[in-house]
Amino acid sequence: MEITTHDLWTALHGMGFGAxxxxxxxxxxxxxxxxxxxxxxxxxxARERTLLNFYLWxxxxxAWLTVFSGTYIIYPWYRAVPPAGVTDLAEYPRRLLLxxxxxxxxxxxxxxxxxxVAWLAPIAITMVAYVASKxxxxxxxxxxxxxxxxxxxxxxxxxxxxxxxxxxxxxKYAPIRGGDVIILMGEGK
Amino acid sequence: xxxxxxxxxxxxxxxxxxxxxxxxxxLAAGVGxxxxxxxxxxxxxxxAVGNLLNFYNPVGALxxxxxxxxxxxxxxxxxxxxxxxxxxxxxxxxxxVAFILLGIGFVLTFPPVWTLF
Numbered sequence: 001m002e003i004t005t006h007d008l009w010t011a012l013h014g015m016g017f018g019a020x021x022x023x024x025x026x027x028x029x030x031x032x033x034x035x036x037x038x039x040x041x042x043x044x045x046a047r048e049r050t051l052l053n054f055y056l057w058x059x060x061x062x063a064w065l066t067v068f069s070g071t072y073i074i075y076p077w078y079r080a081v082p083p084a085g086v087t088d089l090a091e092y093p094r095r096l097l098l099x100x101x102x103x104x105x106x107x108x109x110x111x112x113x114x115x116x117v118a119w120l121a122p123i124a125i126t127m128v129a130y131v132a133s134k135x136x137x138x139x140x141x142x143x144x145x146x147x148x149x150x151x152x153x154x155x156x157x158x159x160x161x162x163x164x165x166x167x168x169x170x171x172k173y174a175p176i177r178g179g180d181v182i183i184l185m186g187e188g189k
Numbered sequence: 190x191x192x193x194x195x196x197x198x199x200x201x202x203x204x205x206x207x208x209x210x211x212x213x214x215x216l217a218a219g220v221g222x223x224x225x226x227x228x229x230x231x232x233x234x235x236x237a238v239g240n241l242l243n244f245y246n247p248v249g250a251l252x253x254x255x256x257x258x259x260x261x262x263x264x265x266x267x268x269x270x271x272x273x274x275x276x277x278x279x280x281x282x283x284x285x286v287a288f289i290l291l292g293i294g295f296v297l298t299f300p301p302v303w304t305l306f
Binding site: 075076108113115126130135136142144159 | 203205211212218245247249251254255258281283284288291294298299300
């Protein structure tokens, strides 16, 4: 059983950072609502508010790790240019997608949107974490601010969903390949 | 320093904080999102801008687009936070502008829109 360094980084970017960030949204939305709703059925204790702040700032870290690892580690492999004469494009995902009219839109629309829209998420979630930490339960006095926080966290969720969804499909049609081989387990029988 | 408190709901008391710092963060987030879209569109429409934004060759123009957008966002946040540190601002207007800017970010990063310009 083996894995390449490119596979490992791609999995870490998509599953380790991105998917974990995505999974955290439901909890964040529910807890933000609970903290900020004027008629919330149960008020949060100080300890719960501290935990929510930690949770939101952990999301901020995951969001930035996702976009930076995607842009500066994986994207260069995606857009690598094959040397002259190379006909097997398996290790050049962008060129592989663009080589056929049946797959080119996965790059022209999917990848182009993914690589840009993904950057809205860390900006939005950083603002949400800051406002939640700064105001905590006092946000209940600022109804419109509460609306903005909820709109931006939903926007972060949507942009992450777009980026993650296209990422999953792109990795199906033109996976990132190559890199050094890491042997995880010896040969089986 | 004394903390002004306000009673909300059924006997619950919370600190009273002006909405300025929160409004600054919200509007700046909108500015940052719009900056991602605007810089992306500018790069797509002009090869010269695209080349200018190629800060790091392996990543190409994406490196410059995102770096510029982050700088614009942080500067906007810093300036607005300084201006509104102790202010109470019209939150409805701030929200409206921030949502429009957020929408600009989504729309201008969508590739089919680039062909309209």
